[in-house]
Amino acid sequence: MTDYLSFNAAENLDAAEIDRINAEFYGRFNYPWRAPSLTQYRDPAFAPRFLCQEAGDFDGRAVPPDGDIWVAGCGTNQAVITALRFPGARVLGTDLSERSLAVAEASARDLALTNLRLEQASLNAPHHVAAFDHIICTGVIHHNADPARPLAHLARALKPGGVMELMVYNYYHRIQTTAFQKAIRLLSGTHGRGGLVEAELPMALEMVADFALPGSMADFLARQRGLPEPAVADSLLQPVEFSYTVETLAALCRGAGLVLLHPCLNQFDKISGDFSWEPPLYGTAATAFGRLDDLARWQVANLLMQERAPMLWFYLGHGPARRSRDEVNADFLGRRFRPAQCDTQIHVLGADDRYTSSPRRTRLPAPAVPADPQVRAVFQACDGSRSMAEVLSHLGPLPGEAEITRLRQLLTTPAFPYLLAS
């Protein structure tokens, strides 16, 4: 199967009409809800260096600290969060939803941000050409009439050598979600038109409160209880939703001239702990798995791990060349690393719905040393004087590729910013 999968957009695939429906939906349900606190990085090089490392560039060339960043489909918080993390960069945030942008603007005002520009625009209209070192587009294109179209515009906007961070829904994570959306649309008579959430929300909430058939749908609905309304709406009432497998995502990206570089360890997978692309295989299956190329390994992992697989959240670059996981691991082993630190400023959302700066002094990484004892031992042995291979062989036998990848993830990425290549 090479086509992408859709459960609920089948009746209406006009891009402008879907944009209108999305603008209405995200005007009614601002997503995400305002963050209770936001973190500002003092060092402009900290976030770009770790981003580059995770994308396989230990020299930090792909995304410079003073680069241009586009947060495409930024919703309420993401452009603000990005401007705070990349204080040396020029950040553009765009979205269809006027209300979401107004929330972002209010936050930017509270925080006196000078490196953020916000614009109401659709990704379905051509925008920029080779203008951005980094583009972030998470949870957006799968809500469009034809996700290939916004992705092509994003690809055109990315500079040669730049890095895009893209997230689309994983088919195996959305089976109940998209099935429920389709059912509620049929029940409420709003099928194919979207927008009529006022008819759908009370009915959906009734089913969340009580769905008497034990099974995966009941479990899914039970997990919605007590969540904020925008989160419930985002799961249960989304007007348009496509979801992908690794195979169909790779095909979508190929169509835009993009390649999957490496997985991005995002905040959701970090919390759930499901960020490994290694299924629990033993014996001949493990040997066969180890011989596959990166794409086939991610495919097998997704097929076997299903709801426990990581999200389809990847760094992309202009193809066709990319460095494989094993090449990046070899580079990692050859590098010397030193501990990283970044002073941060926390801004807290008050009862008056405004952000104010906390007087507390804070610093990344947090916790200051890795929680995992084995990872901690590696961290504590890195002082910039020896290569990672020397550090690891001093601690024991050199681990295999899967374990090296795990160490790389838990030590050198934005989610675990402990070590920087010197």
Ligand SMILES: C[S@@+](CC[C@H](N)C(=O)[O-])C[C@H]1O[C@@H](n2cnc3c(N)ncnc32)[C@H](O)[C@@H]1O
């Ligand atoms: C689920 S929210 C994700 C927001 C943000 N990217 C994040 O991860 O927090 C989807 C956002 O994409 C926006 N969106 C959807 N289609 C769009 C398009 N064609 N152009 C611009 N924004 C779009 C919606 O208005 C909404 O704010």
